Amino acid sequence: MIFSEIIVVGREILQGRVLDTNSNWLAVQLRNLGIRVRRIFVVDDVKEEIEDVVMNVISRRPNLAIFTGGLGPTFDDITVSSIASALKLELVEDPLALKYIREMCEMRNLPLSNERRKMALIPRGAFALKNGIGMAPGVYIKYNDIHFFLLPGVPAEMKDIFENEVRKRLEVLEGREYYKEIYIEIQGIPESDLAPVIKKYKDRFEPIYIKSHPKGHESGLSRIILHLSVFTDKKSDLDLLENVKVELMNELKLKAKRIELVDSLK
């Protein structure tokens, strides 16, 4: 198993001015890579808060810690320096990061100001990740067997660095698992009546995770989407998921007004 934690840095999210969609996008990518996201944090742009979350994450010993936000040129872009401080790593100007920034300046016809140059300061021993869309390079740090990836908060830049620099480094990690999921929409059975049925299947087929999502009422009938999923290192569990689906649908067919496979929780 590979466990990841995602840390979103930005006061704009804590104040509700921006809806964080970065952690959702990252969670989807990681799940599809067979990597489990165990916790997501949203943290203020404050040195002590970032240091605190870094120490908390390290104590939880994940394999990966993916940060997004706070990598730009302004005074409150302090993610890199705060993480370096928490890990007690010195900041040094990285020649590769500087090259990326210089190239972007030339492309955009902008001078290499001090503020831009600041973005080339990364922890000693860290590796700069090319940003194909904006100025701020990403940063990759290996620390105590934890892979730290620091990405910008601008979604297009985050995705660009993930796709071109992070993904290939995750694909070679050992311990990735298989993931498969199935959605079943059920009408006419209240969630509380479904609970004992789900519990029975859950106890019998332990690796299969089953969760009911109540979707309210439509024309007097309760609507629930059942989500069956498995995160497993055994390929045979993928077949088990199929079997559970068939058996569960046969049993619920007798009780539900309507039951059918659907694509998602929508």
Add this chain to the structure above:
Amino acid sequence: MIFSEIIVVGREILQGRVLDTNSNWLAVQLRNLGIRVRRIFVVDDVKEEIEDVVMNVISRRPNLAIFTGGLGPTFDDITVSSIASALKLELVEDPLALKYIREMCEMRNLPLSNERRKMALIPRGAFALKNGIGMAPGVYIKYNDIHFFLLPGVPAEMKDIFENEVRKRLEVLEGREYYKEIYIEIQGIPESDLAPVIKKYKDRFEPIYIKSHPKGHESGLSRIILHLSVFTDKKSDLDLLENVKVELMNELKLKAKRIELVDSLK
């Protein structure tokens, strides 16, 4: 100052199947009440994970901890029992919670099954909060000077309990602050060139928080939204914000291709 932490419980968010919008909604409500959100956590439906986050939150000594998710009737709705376990509080059947559930059953013509009755189990000393939309009552716990509010994850139910049960309890808290914000859209100045100007204002007007949000490029011009905000216990700081806005806009007018007030970060 009143600090709050928000804790979202649900594997569906960690796996990226559901985009969490609850924490954003809560963050907006809290901000407008003059309460600062200091951290947001998304946590797995696993007893040890919920216990771990409760201990972490307590150690950070916030005034409020608002949980959402995992209050329903199914086996993986373990938020209430896991928090009780972390706080070493016994679960007891609460007569008021049971009354709310019984009323909802009667209204919907459903039997009071064991699974439904389970939702009336709340920590000893806690207070049940009426859910006007669904079955699961919310829970209010006072523990070590921290107000814990436990709300369902279904957005309509969460909002209902917040509006009718939580809001009035927050409005009477002492230490709430004033909040005001202004958005300025600027075209034609790169973020790195704006950085030293922002820093100057930031140093001169310390309570005012200024953040630039790069919005990409439009017809060759960089587009940035500047967000000025203040969270303060001094009403005079609201006027200070106005003054900073005027002075800053006058200075940037000379450098920008276009500058104007806007409503939001969009």
